[in-house]
Amino acid sequence: MELLSYTLQQLINGLQLGAVYALIALGYTMVYGVLRLINFAHGDIFMFGAFVGYFCISRWHLPIYLVFMIAIGACAVLGVLVEKIAYKPLRAAPRISLLITAVGVSLFLEYFLSLNAMFTPNYIAFPRPFDVAGYDLFLVTITNIQLIIFSVTAATLFVLYLLVYRTKQGRAMRALSHDQETASLMGVNVNATISFTFAVGTACAGVGGILYGFAYPQINVFMGIMPGIKSFIAAVLGGIGLVHGAVLGGLLIGVSEVFVSAYLSSTFRDGFIFVILLLVLLFRPNGIFGRRIEKV
């Protein structure tokens, strides 16, 4: 019984982390689906969202729903700006140029924001506008932070599902990810749809940033690097380009990381995720939900 309770508890810990990874992975996967670009700067937009949350709560004392809305807006704007300034001019360029540019944007965001006039390179305590409480449920204890993370993630995923599968813009996104030329022939406004994709993806990352800040209350301009890499691996694991792949991948990576920490040693947690990436690329590069490449 003890073992079951312990395992379930660790599972919840893993899902908590995985939920945040899923939100970030959504951004990676959506941008890849539409542009075939791995936006390495995505982890830093996640960091930006966390900082926006910090300012909203700590400096301006705004209510929680407003905090989320502002973070979503700010990250969406940043995402669209990045796209317009750094990626759009390179639409016709070889893929490698886009990749290098993405890395450049990432470094720029990190080091520019680490200036003393901006966010400073210091570690900042992320405020919690509520007291932590734990609830006993059967064999496990869930904290209110975990409940917030699960509910906000679920809500975000639901809204995203409606957006992608029930709206015209969503249909345009899906069409674009199939075939850009044909979609534009069909009347899809390519530029607007790409911007829209970026905005939605980065908005999810912004939500993830605030949830991460609640769970692990210390933020720093370099906090997005590792979660960004792991979420990218999650997107690849689930099948890059597929929204449900990103979600499943994120949860799996989060749970694996926590289980390795719990049953082996915390020092292996990062290494294990990279091993997963190696295995996926070796044996199933299209990911769990990805279709096998058909050789014509």
Add this chain to the structure above:
Amino acid sequence: MSVNKTLAIILALFLTVPGFAFGKEIVRIGLITPMTGDVKTYGESAKNAFYIAIADYEKTGKFQVNPIVADDRNDPTEGANGALKLITQDKVLAIVGPLTSKVAIPVSEYAVKYRVPMVSGTATAEKVTISDGKRKPYVFRACFIDPFQGSVAASFALKNLKAHTGAILYDVGNDYSKGLAEVFKSTFEKGKGTIVAYESYQKDDVDFSALVTKVAAKKPDVIFLPDYYNKVALIAQQLRDRAVKAVLMGTDGWDSPELVKIGGNAIIGGYFTNHYSPERKDKVAEKFIAEYKEKHGSVPDALAALTYDATMILLETLDKVQKPDVELITRALSALKNFHGVTGTISFDKNGDAVKSAVILQVEKEGSRYVTTINP
């Protein structure tokens, strides 16, 4: 035109007069400290104390000190580069610092290689002054070492906190953290305590939920967190989030005003070993504390007090030998006995380590409360 030129020449001559009149020889002293990075409060304290020490020294000292500060960002590579620059480019006579052991260890190798005396105020890991069991010449420290500090913490946990079971969470990549964890474990177990969890994590880990759940399941009486204040605050919060009730115990890395700012209620009530308490009743200490309070508006922490002591040790030794000669200074430092410092009476033992007492402080909402002193 000619009048102006003459005036200029007379003015220039006037300006050289002070140089002739005083004629104090200039020595360059370097300070390596984390001005930015995850432990920047250490760096700020150290820098403030460094400048106060130099100002105090120059009132009566025989030399004029030209201070040069290098930022190590609490990163061994940055620290080593900074040290190299201080030694080879700025040609400093001696170095105060580095503050943290992980930076002090590589920098001490440079001190030995380039024969530059180095007095660290605060680096407590054993490996700073010893390499492969052999003493590193030119390297000294004004503080006690971790084998002592770790055992003090464990003894306090056993005797004062009456703990029977303990858990230890430490940073596997940090010699300071690892060394303290090992000493605590062996002392605690020798005192008939049981270590129920001995878990390592990495410096950049943020999610401690797995470790916290692991530790919580074992229900320890005390949890030992020998790391720097920013990590400790983060772990403490996650421990209390999961309603872990153990008493938290730490070491001098906790000494920072940011600890409570980041950790909040989770860390208040925890105990930690430290080098001195600002409540100390001693002439030298009180004078320094008053000076620091006046200049910087806050009570100096152990990092400041120790850096002050390290700098004063260096400068007063320089005065004693009267020549900026590296070998003379080093020999005089090796023989240092009963130096009356802010943090206590300092004598260097055969390894260049200071033999001193430790204090136990308890974290409060504002500052810390003195609990007890433990002598070596």
